[in-house]
Amino acid sequence: MESILTKYFERIYGRNLTIDEEASILNSFKLETFKKKQLVFSNGDANTKHYFVTKGLLRLYIIDPLGKEFNVLFAKEGQMIGDLATPLPTSFFLETIEESSVFSIEDDQLRDLTSDFSKIVATIKRSYIFLQKRYISILSKTAEENYEDLITEYPDLVKRLPQYHISSYLGVTSVFLSQIMAKRARKR
């Protein structure tokens, strides 16, 4: 029963799974489905779960004191998303962008699944490195450059995202992104 979920674990483990492992994985996760634009969790909620996306697209975002939203992370099929700060209450919102199906799992159960801690370390380190790269981009590049990077690195994602979610991810207004795009279009 080669599911997208078990494949994900095989990639993390770096080997094939035993029948028992497969069963235990599928047992630990709970399937949940959400319609488009549905909230999975909110700022202030208890934060003990992680979400593995099997279908659809989600976004993790914050709302600043002025009520403005900033997207921090997207996740599509085959990717994990959640607030790594478990078990501290989250300061994020998680919401579906498309109609989605996710497998949710409690933080401690996820830990139990991965007896080889070095794999967990490697996984978190990868998230850290990804975030660090984004941090540096936001710090040192213009919105136009960041948009170009996004297109070349994640063209499929860009196609699926409404434009105002992209601008929020880049940290600029939708008006300004629209200007960037108009300028780009003129150039070619």
Next chain:
Amino acid sequence: MESILTKYFERIYGRNLTIDEEASILNSFKLETFKKKQLVFSNGDANTKHYFVTKGLLRLYIIDPLGKEFNVLFAKEGQMIGDLATPLPTSFFLETIEESSVFSIEDDQLRDLTSDFSKIVATIKRSYIFLQKRYISILSKTAEENYEDLITEYPDLVKRLPQYHISSYLGVTSVFLSQIMAKRARKR
């Protein structure tokens, strides 16, 4: 022999160290000293070491294609610094701001020291959460707000840093930070 280094490990372990553990820690680290403004490592160097600061102040930074520097992280006495992306070659520069002493350790030796992997996970998670907080600040706040936050959270650090290192950390020019400070001074 209660050193600042062994105290650091006691905090991570969450308990006192045995004599053997203490000896093994002190054996794994190598003391290095640097003058002010000395480079510890550069972009492209092999990246296998971590640095524990016992004296002084260091900065981890990048240089963008235009030659501009952006400070990413500072570390003073009692703090660890390095590029978490070990063993991948680093894209950072590490440099002393003040005359400094550090204990360096190889990545795999550090791993060996912490047989309890969950402590390593917790440590990396903490770094991740710290970075995420900064990321969101840079994305959603003005330079003025970020400067205020820095002063209230790390007043001691701000006092020790030359102003142009602070501006580089905030992602603005030194000229603009100077304007922010002038405006602040006028207000009170």
Next chain:
DNA sequence: TCTTTTTATTAAACTAGTTTATTTTTTTCG
């Protein structure tokens, strides 16, 4: 399909932050 709602575009006036250049202040070091 047609109406309503959501998303994207455009324009114009504005603000945050940059650049370049000059001057002043502070630090370094022989």
Next chain:
DNA sequence: CGAAAAAAATAAACTAGTTTAATAAAAAGA
């Protein structure tokens, strides 16, 4: 200490990105 170098302040012209508002285009849904 005094000279030289490094860091900070100030000014002025500039650019990147915001805000508000109006219009156009696309998507949703009865």
